[in-house]
Amino acid sequence: MLSQDLQSYIDSLIQPRNGLFAEMEEYARLNGVPIMEPAGIETMLQLLRIQRPEAILEVGTAIGYSALRMALALPETKIITLERDEERFNLAVDYIKRAGMQGRIIQISGDALELEEEAAGHGPFDTIFIDAAKGQYKRFFELYSRYLKPGGMIITDNILFRGLVYNQEADSRRLRSLVKKIDEFNRWLAANQEYDTVILPIGDGIAVSKKR
Numbered sequence: 001m002l003s004q005d006l007q008s009y010i011d012s013l014i015q016p017r018n019g020l021f022a023e024m025e026e027y028a029r030l031n032g033v034p035i036m037e038p039a040g041i042e043t044m045l046q047l048l049r050i051q052r053p054e055a056i057l058e059v060g061t062a063i064g065y066s067a068l069r070m071a072l073a074l075p076e077t078k079i080i081t082l083e084r085d086e087e088r089f090n091l092a093v094d095y096i097k098r099a100g101m102q103g104r105i106i107q108i109s110g111d112a113l114e115l116e117e118e119a120a121g122h123g124p125f126d127t128i129f130i131d132a133a134k135g136q137y138k139r140f141f142e143l144y145s146r147y148l149k150p151g152g153m154i155i156t157d158n159i160l161f162r163g164l165v166y167n168q169e170a171d172s173r174r175l176r177s178l179v180k181k182i183d184e185f186n187r188w189l190a191a192n193q194e195y196d197t198v199i200l201p202i203g204d205g206i207a208v209s210k211k212r
């Protein structure tokens, strides 16, 4: 997204993570789990430290990396996180236990599009973090934004998708269709009058929307 030099410089200033996070990052790298990139997660955590949310809904737990990073950065915050992949869900259970965070991170297993009632029971939320299937962003947003408090924030990850969203050089049909959907989501979100939205070219691209 940023030039390679700039990205490397910024990354070199990010402090190394402790044992468990380093282990999770290594696991993600070796197994192709798309956890948030270092500069992306640091940016999100900083926004959250400023916002100081009571409750966060995360759509897309994967192995629990971002949920745990948020829990550590925000000692008072409750995190509800949704994941449909059983293997990843179970890995997240283990990591979250090892971190002793099972009291503040509530994991729900299943397809986020079918978990509205269960998830909403833990709401309303100050923050919603959307980081699941990229082609469904609008549906996640529309479904769960109903449970966002007034003035709340929605953070959406991967909205520039490896730069393909503005370069349009995706070479497979599947990827072109995905990129088109993300682009449509970005335009819809930017024009959404209920939110003020800014697009940050950090990590894989992050949209920060604040409910008016």
Ligand code: SAH
Pocket: 033, 034, 035, 036, 059, 060, 061, 062, 063, 064, 065, 066, 067, 082, 083, 084, 085, 088, 110, 111, 112, 113, 131, 132, 133, 136
């Ligand atoms: N937020 C994580 C990374 C999430 S990767 C982190 O930064 O550490 C995206 C995850 O969303 C994947 O594990 C995928 O299985 C999950 N996912 C995709 N679509 C989903 C859906 N409809 N419901 C629940 N989880 C979904």
Ligand code: MG
Pocket: 034, 035, 036, 131, 157, 158, 204
């Ligand atoms: Mg992501």
